Amino acid sequence: MLFNSIAFLLFFPVVCLVFFLIPANSIRIKNLFLLIASYYFYMNWEPAYALLLLTSTIVTWTAAIGISHFPDKRRKKICLVSSLVLNLSILFLFKYFNFLSSNIETALQACGLGIDIPEFKLLLPVGISFYTFQALGYSIDVYRGTTKAEHDFATYALFVSFFPQLVAGPIERSNNLLPQFKEQHRFDYETLMAGVRMMVWGYFMKLVLADRCGTYVDSIFNNVDMHNGGSYLLASLLFPFQIYGDFAGYSLIAIGVARVMGFRLMENFHRPYFACSIGEFWHRWHISLSTWFKDYVYIPLGGNRVKKSRQYFNLMVTFIVSGIWHGANWTFLCWGTLHGLLLCIEKAMGIGRKKYAGVQRLGHWAVTFVLVCLAWILFRANNLEDAVTVMTGIFTRISMPDISFAMFTDLTLAFLALGILLLKETADEWGTGIRIADSSSWIVRHVYIFVMIAYILLFGVLGGDQFIYFQF
Numbered sequence: 001m002l003f004n005s006i007a008f009l010l011f012f013p014v015v016c017l018v019f020f021l022i023p024a025n026s027i028r029i030k031n032l033f034l035l036i037a038s039y040y041f042y043m044n045w046e047p048a049y050a051l052l053l054l055t056s057t058i059v060t061w062t063a064a065i066g067i068s069h070f071p072d073k074r075r076k077k078i079c080l081v082s083s084l085v086l087n088l089s090i091l092f093l094f095k096y097f098n099f100l101s102s103n104i105e106t107a108l109q110a111c112g113l114g115i116d117i118p119e120f121k122l123l124l125p126v127g128i129s130f131y132t133f134q135a136l137g138y139s140i141d142v143y144r145g146t147t148k149a150e151h152d153f154a155t156y157a158l159f160v161s162f163f164p165q166l167v168a169g170p171i172e173r174s175n176n177l178l179p180q181f182k183e184q185h186r187f188d189y190e191t192l193m194a195g196v197r198m199m200v201w202g203y204f205m206k207l208v209l210a211d212r213c214g215t216y217v218d219s220i221f222n223n224v225d226m227h228n229g230g231s232y233l234l235a236s237l238l239f240p241f242q243i244y245g246d247f248a249g250y251s252l253i254a255i256g257v258a259r260v261m262g263f264r265l266m267e268n269f270h271r272p273y274f275a276c277s278i279g280e281f282w283h284r285w286h287i288s289l290s291t292w293f294k295d296y297v298y299i300p301l302g303g304n305r306v307k308k309s310r311q312y313f314n315l316m317v318t319f320i321v322s323g324i325w326h327g328a329n330w331t332f333l334c335w336g337t338l339h340g341l342l343l344c345i346e347k348a349m350g351i352g353r354k355k356y357a358g359v360q361r362l363g364h365w366a367v368t369f370v371l372v373c374l375a376w377i378l379f380r381a382n383n384l385e386d387a388v389t390v391m392t393g394i395f396t397r398i399s400m401p402d403i404s405f406a407m408f409t410d411l412t413l414a415f416l417a418l419g420i421l422l423l424k425e426t427a428d429e430w431g432t433g434i435r436i437a438d439s440s441s442w443i444v445r446h447v448y449i450f451v452m453i454a455y456i457l458l459f460g461v462l463g464g465d466q467f468i469y470f471q472f
Contacts, residue, residue, distance in 0.1 A: 001044040002466060003253045004206060011041065012257060019261055024184040031158050031181050038163040042127075049125040052090060057160045059086050060135040061153055064142040068149035076143060083139040091132050094122050099328030126470050127167030129325055133292055135160050138174040140296055147174045155181050164257040168250050168469045170268040170288035177265070185262035193445065197437045198256030200452045202249040206467070207460030209421060210245030212414035213238040214465070216407055217380070224386045229397035232390045239380050240273070240373050241418055246468045247286070271425045273372075276364040277352035278342045281372060289325075293318050311347065316340040326379075327471065331387060335378040342371060413459050 001007050015037045022030050043050045063083035067076045098119050108115050138159070141147035150156040159178050165171075220227050220235035251268035258265045272284035282290045294303075301314040316337070323336015346352055356364050374391065381387035403411065436448050 001041050003250065003257075004203065004462075004465070004467075007044065011037075016260060019185075020187040024186040027182060027184060028154070030185065031155055034163075035154055035158045035161065038158065038161040038166060041163040042161065042166060045126045046123065049123075049128075052094075052125050052128065053131060053161055054157075056087055056090065056132055056135050057157045059083055060139045060160070061150070061156045063139050064149040064156075065151065067139070067142050080139055080143045084136060087132050087136055091128060093120070094124055094128060096324075096328045098122075124471070130169050130171055131160055131166060133289075133325075134171050137171070137292060137296060138178075141174050147178070150174075150178060162258075162263075164254040164263075165265055168247070168254070168467060169286075170251060170254065170266050171292050172265060172288070177263070180263050183262075188262065191262055192260050193449075194438075195256040195259030195261075197445065197449060198252050198259060200256075200449055200456070201437065202252030202254075202256060203456050203460070204417070204452055205245040205249030205252065205421070207249075207456055207462065209414065209417040210242045210249060210468075211461035211463075211465050212410050212417060212459075213242035213245065215410045215461070216403075216414070217242050219407070221380050221382065221386065221390070224381075224389050227402055228399045229393045229395070230399045230401035232393045232397070234401040236373055236377050236390065236394065238414065240376050241414075241421075243376065243379075243468055244269070244272070245417075245421070250467045250469065271429050273369060274365070274425070274429050275368055275372075276356050276361055277368055278339060278346055278371065279352040281368060282339070282343075289322070293322055297321060308348075312344045315343050315347070319343065330384050331378050331381050334384065334387075335375055338375050338378065342375075417459075 001011060015034075018033060019030060022033060024030075039050055039053075042053060060083050063079045066079035070076050070079070101119065105115065138147065138156075142149050150159070155178070158181055159172075159174065162172075162177065217235045217239045220231050221239075224232075248269040255265045255268070266288055268286060268288050270284040270287065272281055275281035275284055298314055298318045301317060302310055303314060304311055306314070319336045319340030320333065321336070322339075323332045323334070326332040326336070351364070377390050378384075378387050381390060436444060438445070
């Protein structure tokens with residue numbers, strides 16, 4: 001069930017109505033209802049894969065109970081390792097087995113060994129990387145002693161499966177979301193409307209910005225051999241805003257949906273394209289994932305508390321793993337590796353350690369934006385050959401981009417949406433005091449919602465396209 005589908009627009013109001021009709025002090029009943037609604041939401045994709053979600057939930061819940069029960073560290077570690085191995089094995093089987101086996105098979109054939117490795121015909125369960133990492137983060141937190149084990153299975157199952165952020169994040173931390181399932185949640189009109197405003201802006205970013213950009217971007221990247229350098233350049237400049245509008249839009253809808261019901265999810269994006277270094281970009285982009293890797297991969301490897309060479313190694317490992325997390329494709333591995341290399345170079349040069357202003361800030365921003373856009377080509381390309389073709393073609397096959405009449409309309413609407421996004425985010429970044437969505441005026445806030453809904457209905461792509469990060 002997609003956020004941008006008619007099914008969800010019917011499902012969500014019903015869930016809210018029932019949720020608020022249940023008395024606020026009946027916390028357990030409210031949680032059981034949300035748990036049922038969350039599993040129904042997930043099973044709309046493929047009912048059988050709800051068993052994987054349940055398996056991950058049972059494994060991590062049992063491991064955490066064991067960790068809290070056993071007094072000696074050895075048994076605690078056995079519980080944690082068991083949880084990690086079982087969950088990551090399921091993730092590997094569904095997401096990486098065929099990729100690894102096909103590459104091993106190719107390597108063996110190159111050596112003259114014709115060995116056929118069986119391929120599993122498995123559909124990748126939607127959201128498996130997200131809920132697996134959220135559940136594993138909980139196991140690790142209980143092992144570290146920063147979170148108490150949740151003994152009520154239903155409450156913990158809701159933490160793993162909470163439908164607003166189940167399939168594409170934010171990847172929540174147990175110490176933020178779990179306690180909220182033990183609070184009383186009463187209907188509050190202002191809280192509800194604050195959530196609706198977030199949702200509306202999220203739908204604008206997805207339907208008007210991302211999907212309009214996507215019509216041109218997809219036509220170029222899915223048919224690389226048929227286009228020229230101008231088309232490559234335009235598509236490479238639009239894709240950063242397509243993926244930002246798509247994923248940040250999803251995150252805002254998710255945060256807004258939760259907010260309507262009184263739950264507070266963490267911020268996932270903070271105007272990333274204003275960053276003046278790659279390091280700052282990763283403090284602003286997909287915050288829940290970047291902080292997850294920092295807390296559970298980078299810091300355990302030693303983080304910044306080791307000598308320089310080891311710091312660079314830690315960074316590279318973290319970003320290579322991040323690239324692999326995004327998908328079983330060499331393009332993602334190279335994308336993560338490139339960001340790791342850029343961060344190592346920045347660290348070696350001391351870039352990002354101080355605030356920049358004026359022309360210096362503009363220069364750092366321009367370099368950062370260009371590097372991020374180049375890296376996005378690797379992320380978007382269907383394979384490495386296409387990525388190389390696009391990167392080289394931008395500089396060697398210089399010409400005007402191919403734009404059909406139909407594409408011209410989409411691009412016009414995309415650039416108009418981009419202008420609106422730029423105005424809003426510039427005002428937010430520099431604190432100009434322009435406030436519309438969260439204006440102190442009740443009338444302005446409500447007019448904003450109706451105007452934005454009308455704009456989305458008039459100029460948005462209403463075909464129900466899937467969110468990009470659902471594939472991860």
